[in-house]
Amino acid sequence: QKVENLPSPFDGEPVKVALVQQSGAGDFFTAWTAGAKAQAAAINIDLTVYDARNDNAKQASDLEQAIAAKPDAIIVDHGQTDTIESHVHDAVDAGIPVIVYDLALKDSTGVIVTSQSDASMAQGVLDQLVADVGDGAKVGLASTDGFAPLERRKKVWDEVVAEHGLDQLFFTGKVTESTATDNIPLIDAALKANPGIQAIFAPYDEITKGVVQAVQQNNLQDKVKVYGIDISNADIEVMTADGSPWVATSATDPSAVGAGVVRALALSLAGQLDETSVQFPAITITRDFLLEKGITNVAQLREAEPSLLLSDTVVADWLPAISG
Ligand code: SR1
Structure with missing residues (x-):
């Protein structure tokens, strides 16, 4: 789903973004990462993924390595405050835009902070x-x-x-x-x-x-x-x-959230994000609801609950939500 007529900086060479993850394991993170990759590919972002496999020291060195590569921006997905926060500040000090998802920062100056509700x-x-x-x-x-x-x-x-x-x-x-x-x-x-x-x-x-x-x-x-x-x-x-x-x-639909984090970053790089924090809304789903509606997978759940697609969250004409 490549998007045409992109604003700067997406209208030239691919925009290099590092995604530094604490872990990509499990259903949530598999879908989240797939959504982030799909949204990135649609807007000319070249995404490099680092997966620390739940090793906090490795995530810290991954982030150091990402900073040293001088990307156009960094996404930090989860992580422990003690091991990651100082490196986030290093990235900001180096002039690299940073967006975090589900990472608690004591000082989030200059960082876009995202989470679910x-x-x-x-x-x-x-x-x-x-x-x-x-x-x-x-x-x-x-x-x-x-x-x-x-x-x-x-x-x-x-x-x-x-x-x-x-x-x-x-x-x-x-x-x-x-x-x-x-x-x-x-x-x-x-x-x-x-x-x-x-x-x-x-x-x-x-x-x-x-x-x-x-x-x-x-x-x-x-x-x-x-x-x-x-x-x-x-x-x-x-x-x-x-x-x-x-x-x-x-x-939430984790794929829609991964895509939403990339959109928040993209809006910010284009100078079109007014807020410094973004929250992705969720819904409560009961077993009875799934059985009543005959829902057997996430695709059917999205049809029954279209709000999961986050089509109105951090979007622009040039930046529609990617559907999972
Ligand atoms: C280990 S933390 C796991 C949580 O982070 C994500 O945001 C998911 O909602 C998951 O429950």
Whole structure:
């Protein structure tokens, strides 16, 4: 989908952009990166992708390497504040425009900051959780600290737990290059140690899938409800399977978000971005909705919920949203 009549700097030699990722693993990041690449290709951006495979020291050296290559701009996707922020400042000091996605910065001067609407995403599924299991229910959190979106979602969780007197019996989880598989033993142990759990909030779909497996291998699918964040073809298959405990998720279309981050950068390079931060809106999707509509993949979900395409977010006549 190449776009014609592009403004400067997209109307000449390809614009060189480095994408420095903490990890490209899992459904979300695979789709996000595909969306970023498609949007970049449409507007004459030559995108070089660095994937640190969840190695924070490597992401820092990837960013140093990217700065040394003097690209026209850098996108930093996720990362730990402690290891990445100083390098972001180095890039800004070197005159390289920087846009970050899901990276918490203590000082974001000169940087475009983007994220999903994490607070409303978490609120959407947690409202459903409270409606389903009620105040005072026994619950668990399957997540981890150190990742900006997960910490933003946990903040809402802590508020909901306090407001509704939920009895939080565990908080466990990890992010790795095999997050779904690596969370199964953690949740299995938590379920065995805490009989009577009624609901689990697992605010990252790779963790959610691990939670669903652990619930099923303990034969607790009729007793424990699971609430997630994110959506993918594989997630829809898990949610709509017979007797699935995964009852609701809040999500964007990750491919549309990856594309949206590239558009925000492109608007900024063209001198047409007024804001310094962009948030991508999400929707809450229930298992019942997917089953009622007969939705079996993300393409069908986009048709049912066109707002997922983000067609009105950071767009211009010369910069339409790329559909996934
Ligand atoms: C490890 S952080 C994972 C989250 O970041 C993305 O923005 C996705 O929504 C995912 O849940």
